[in-house]
Amino acid sequence: MSLSIGTALAAPADVRPAAFDHDIARLDRVELRSMPAVDAQRLRAQDPQREARGLPPRFAQPLAVDLDPHNAGAWEALDDDHLVWRLRVESRDALSLNFGFDRYRMPAGGYMLIYPEGLTGEADPRLVRHFSDADNEAHGQLWTPIVAGDRAVIEVVVPRASVDELELHLVQIGHDYRGFSRMARESALIQPLGTSGACNVDVECPDADPYYDNIVRSSAAISTGGSLFCSGSLLNNTAGDRRMFFLTANHCGINSGNAASLVTYWNYQNSTCRTPGSSSSGQDGDGTLDQYLTGSAFRAGNSASDFTLVELDDPAPAAFNLYWSGWDRRDMNFPGAIGIHHPNVAEKRISISTSATQISGYGGGAGSSHLHIFWQPSGGVTEPGSSGSPIYSPDKRVIGQLHGGPATCSATGSNRSDYYGRLFTSWTGGGSNSTRLSNWLDAGGTGAQYIDGIGPDGGGGNLPPNADFSFTANDLTVSFSDGSSDSDGSIASRSWNFGDGGSSTATNPSHSYAAAGSYDVTLTVTDDDGASNSRTRTVTVGSGGGNQLQNGVPVTGVSGAQASEQFWTMEVPAGASNLQFVTSGGSGDADLYVKFGSAPTTGSYDCRPYTGGNNETCSFASPQAGTWHVMVRGYSAFSGLSLTGSYGTGGGGTQTYSNTSDYTINDNATVESPITVSGRSGNAPSNASVDVDIRHTYKGDLRVDVVAPDGSVYNLHNRSGGSTDNVIGTYTLDLSSEPLNGTWKLRVNDNANQDTGYINSWSVTF
Structure with a gap:
């Protein structure tokens, strides 16, 4: 089941859980259906053996159910013209849940929300999954993206006069036992699924220079059947009509029977370049899963070159700014290659080969169905979850999709390589419409050997600028420095909102505040093609020393919006020991970053605990003397947080x-x-x-x-x-x-x- 342009981003701002605005039964009085226990330990033990046998990676255990508004939950009157039905679902200790409806038909004017239990009115609206009559499809199914946590609320609002038109039957609940993303993580009991090898390279890194920007927008992370995960890419066709053809691997398990359950997650990538090989590069990034499409129709597949082609149910939302990759079906080797993928279903990465491809069978065996790709000795590789991802020629055309191989971050020599099913082989496939690409990618029979990609506007598409800035506070005066960029053009204008009614259009303005406090400063930049982007940071100023932490003295009442950033410094003397920075208390979710000598960023820091909630600690047993910098960043909106920096002096005692x-x-x-x-x-x-x-x-x-x-x-x-x-x-x-x-x-x-x-x-x- 797919999401329309209007619903794929998030629930509209005026669509909220009914209990926020109506006098209906308290949520704790709504029926709760609990799922049988899931043995996560046993499932995790099975996963390496499954993947060694070539089975697609798994993140969730599917649980069969038989639930609908006739046998579960309860209806209530919402107002004179509308009814609401609600049901709570629990699968204990799940890191996230997803839902499969084998019957979904929403009447006009109705909608369904699925959201984590305990959601408040101030919560991030991206946590609410929204579906409407725009999601009615010919196959009659709906398969949802993940919903964070182990308890969720299913809520349906319909016009009273149309209630008999509603069709809703829940047939499966997916219990996420590995952690599909940081959003799904409720605890750190296990390594999150979304953690890839540290050697991998973010698509924001210099290796992924602007030359590759278009094809980066073509790749997606996917889940199928609420249980399995892989990667894939959007392909152009000779008609250039932007049909939603999506290429992935045959071994990822998509077929005509389950293609409707496909969920694709777009633009899931870190916002900055984490240094490859660093500890941060091997951890969860700040990518989000709020741009998604659900549902597809199976078009073709063949095991010889391990390809599957589906067509997604709905057109691309304009806000996603997607790109339909070109392809090259010529029978030849190429002087190098570029892979774009989601290793271990983490944020999007880029891997580069500067060696010539080699035509071979899978695993180096006899035949010519695959391309053998050799990765750079110190660059990115692939991992489980990368399966199905595209491999590009130096001309940025897809020449195959990942089948598998021995590559890991620690691999060397010929083991630092992978095998991709050739698009050349897949073109004719097994000789029928359902086993080859040619009927779908060249339906008009032009005979084209290769084509280039296409953006949403018919060309490569204008990439929006990247808005960013830094600042330095001195008492009540703040100096701002614009760090924005535009990969396919230039910044034409800037608009600063200083959060106190003041504004500026200068590149690097300075602003004096009338009173101490915290202010949300927003920079909006517009490029030479009219696209714009914004960045908001929280600036805290004070009349008595600015944002300098004193040893053991807490700063209380710290609050901020999602993605807001607030900064402090602390002077640590020579001979100090056991330096600690601690955030605690309050509500929401803030992340702590610490760095010696300069302000930390999301990609450069000495410590980032990165746990859920506000309770985080960075410890340094033998700290350097000098200035330590602290950043508190809102993973979501937060308030009431306390920040304390402390250290000991002298060498005695227990440390x-x-x-x-x-x-x-x-x-x-x-x-x-x-x-x-x-x-x-x-x-x-x-x-x-x-x-x-x-x-x-x-x-x-x-x-x-x-x-x-x-x-x-x-x-x-x-x-x-x-x-x-x-x-x-x-x-x-x-x-x-x-x-x-x-x-x-x-x-x-x-x-x-x-x-x-x-x-x-x-x-x-x-």
């Missing part, structure tokens, strides 16, 4: 030293996370406390040790625990023979295949 960076644990490999201690005297105590947080399936494969500065090894965990997940706990060690100063290491050794993980954090107190 805690931590390393919160992620270290990937590869199969049959050893990884170490270091902590350096300095400025102490004497030996460690006989009761040192070590806290570890290791996320890994099958902890029975792991050996975990603390390694002292002189190389002495102290074992914490030695391949016990069988198939249970994660090593999380506190251990007491006698380290009295070891000097305190030096580099301590947490060493983790993996002893089996097909189950990887990472060191999330560890600390030692002595």
